[in-house]
Structures are given as structure tokens and as C-alpha cells.
Amino acid sequence: MQxxxxxxxxxxxTGADQFALDWAISMGIEYGGWCPQGRRAEAGRIPAxxxxxxxxxxxxxxxxxxxxxxxxxxxxxSLSSVISGxxxxxxxxxxxxxxxxxxxxxxxxxxxxxIALYDFVSSTSIRVLNVAGPRQSEEPxxxxxxxQVMTMAFAVD
Numbered sequence: 001m002q003x004x005x006x007x008x009x010x011x012x013x014t015g016a017d018q019f020a021l022d023w024a025i026s027m028g029i030e031y032g033g034w035c036p037q038g039r040r041a042e043a044g045r046i047p048a049x050x051x052x053x054x055x056x057x058x059x060x061x062x063x064x065x066x067x068x069x070x071x072x073x074x075x076x077x078s079l080s081s082v083i084s085g086x087x088x089x090x091x092x093x094x095x096x097x098x099x100x101x102x103x104x105x106x107x108x109x110x111x112x113x114x115i116a117l118y119d120f121v122s123s124t125s126i127r128v129l130n131v132a133g134p135r136q137s138e139e140p141x142x143x144x145x146x147x148q149v150m151t152m153a154f155a156v157d
Contacts (some may be wrong), residue, residue: 003154007128009033009061009071012046016077016133019143021050023150031132032092034066040136056139058087061093064132068093072126073100075117077133077146081107090132100124106145111114113145121153 008024010017012035024031039046042135046052056061064086068074074094083103094101103121104113120146121129134142147149 001026003029004118005072005126005129006030007032009128009130011035011060012039012052013041013060014043014136015055015139015142016021016131016135018046018050018136018147019146020077020131020133020150022143023147034070036060036063036064040075042132042137055061064090065093067130067132068097068099071099071128071130073102073120073124074130074132074139075120076103077101077105077131077137077142077149079106079134079142081135081144082106083134084136085134087132087134090093100126104149110145110152113149117149118153124138 005067007030008020010020010033012018021031034055035046035052037054037056039054040058055066073091076087076090091101104117
């Protein structure tokens with residue numbers, strides 16, 4: 001399969017955000033996004049090797065809103081089929097902005113999740129995909145799940 005989008009955007013928080021950026025870097029896909037002022041993340045500062053722009057506020061919600069605004073659609077990853085906290089805010093902001101979104105969760109299984117993600121991205125002509133999900137402290141294995149799904153969905157043969 002070929003990657004059907006040109007760029008991944010994420011906010012740089014530990015967990016799903018950083019794993020999405022790492023995946024893009026490893027695949028040679030353009031990436032970017034907004035992060036809170038001061039590169040604020042739960043583990044301190046977002047590492048400098050993630051080339052992200054800072055919002056004028058340290059508020060996580062502004063970063064989330066701007067990443068949704070500047071992308072075509074959002075893929076929300078989680079381990080559970082029930083989302084909460086900042087991940088739920090992401091979905092609410094995507095709905096408010098009238099942007100397409102999909103929730104990919106581990107209860108689907110890796111293969112079904114990969115197919116759902118590929119179908120979502122391919123069927124909606126997405127060029128810039130926002131990837132979001134829980135922090136590392138909320139779902140410690142979210143990175144492995146996200147990486148497996150993204151790789152299965154978009155691995156170039």
C-alpha cells in the first residue's frame with residue numbers, strides 16, 4: 001500500500017502524539033503541528049527533535065484546536081472504545097469544526113483497526129492527517145498499538 005496522505009500533524013504530548021510523530025519520521029513522511037507554549041508536556045518539555053510550532057498559550061486545548069483547524073481530518077487512537085479527558089475534547093473539537101474524524105481503538109483488533117484507518121483516510125481525500133490520543137501515563141501501551149496499526153495500514157511494499 002502507499003501512504004494516501006502527505007503529512008501527519010500532532011501536538012507532541014507523550015503517548016499517541018509522540019508515537020505518531022515517530023512513525024512519520026521513520027517512514028520519511030512530512031510532519032508538524034502545534035504544541036503548547038514552552039513545549040509543555042506531561043514529562044516536561046517536548047523534545048526539540050520534534051519540529052513543532054508553539055501556540056501563544058500553554059493551554060493544551062488551544063494546541064488541539066489549532067491542529068484540528070489546520071488539518072483535513074483527525075484519527076483518534078486509544079486502547080479502549082470509550083474515550084475521555086483530552087482525547088474526548090479532541091473529538092468534540094473536531095465535531096465543532098465540522099472536520100472528519102475516526103476513533104481507532106484496540107478493542108477492534110490490530111487488523112480491523114488498520115483496515116478502518118486506511119479506509120477512512122483513503123475515502124475522504126485527506127492530505128494532512130491530525131493524529132491524537134491519550135498520554136503515556138493514561139495508556140502506557142498506546143504507542144505500540146498506534147505504531148502497529150499505522151504500519152499495517154500504510155506500510156509501503
